[in-house]
Amino acid sequence: MTRILLADDHTILRDGIRALLSADADLDVVGEASNGAEVLAILETTPADVVLMDVQMPVLDGFATMPELRSRFPEVRVLVLTMLDHENYVARMLEAGALGYVLKNAAISEITYAIRTVAAGNPFLCTEIGLSMLYKAVSHPTGPSITTDGMAISTGSDLTARELEVLKLIAEGMTNGEISDKLFTSKRTIETHRQNIIAKTQAKNTAALIKLAVSRGLIS
The missing domain is CATH 3.40.50.2300 (Response regulator)
Structure with missing residues (x-):
């Protein structure tokens, strides 16, 4: 047992x-x-x-x-x-x-x-x-980087479509609660997406996330 x-x-x-x-x-x-x-x-x-x-x-x-x-x-x-x-x-x-x-x-x-x-x-x-x-180990992805405030971060080429959508809304200044209401999902789910975005991009602050969103053409 x-x-x-x-x-x-x-x-x-x-x-x-x-x-x-x-x-x-x-x-x-x-x-x-x-x-x-x-x-x-x-x-x-x-x-x-x-x-x-x-x-x-x-x-x-x-x-x-x-x-x-x-x-x-x-x-x-x-x-x-x-x-x-x-x-x-x-x-x-x-x-x-x-x-x-x-x-x-x-x-x-x-x-x-x-x-x-x-x-x-x-x-x-x-x-x-x-x-x-295994896929990442075989494909050896090496996405380009951008730099903001002296900090290099990945451009997040492996972000999912939903994570890109959340990133855009974060860059527009929306809170997790506001994003969850807009996307009709739970605040906890948005928090998970946000943590995944941070982990994948290695961005340490909102400014870095905004610059990433600009680099991806998500916002002007």
Whole structure:
């Protein structure tokens, strides 16, 4: 029996995963947490084999949780389940000690396989992440750079159509809330797009993002 602790700040997502995992007799959800601090507190009294954890969480996010978790509970395996698909996030979480990385759009069969793989002490990357990283390794993309305030940033040639749309609205001065209303999606989704844009372009401020949008012809 593999004991699992779910960590995600969305109750409805935790409920859904728990329901889906209940179909497997050898998988047992022993606890739920909405942030990293709760994960650490629960593990003090509730043994678990795998923590299925998001990166974006309040109070203590995945990045901040990993060092404490690895130090205090080295026997517990961590499988990341997130919307963040850029290799920078994958690399940071794996370097911090996570053993696997799965996107939330993965099939439940892939998620359960990932849980069993990580529980056995083996690394796992979901198919979408693996293929994306393989494609980039084979194609060796080297996009041009622009410089703003002495800082070089990528022109973001690998931005998705939705990320380009969000970038344009950011450059126009709109807040995450205003963008979510305009695009009829959640504020959390816009925050994820914004983090992906920052990771892909390596832009450190809004001015850099605006200059990028200008360079792409998104705004004049």
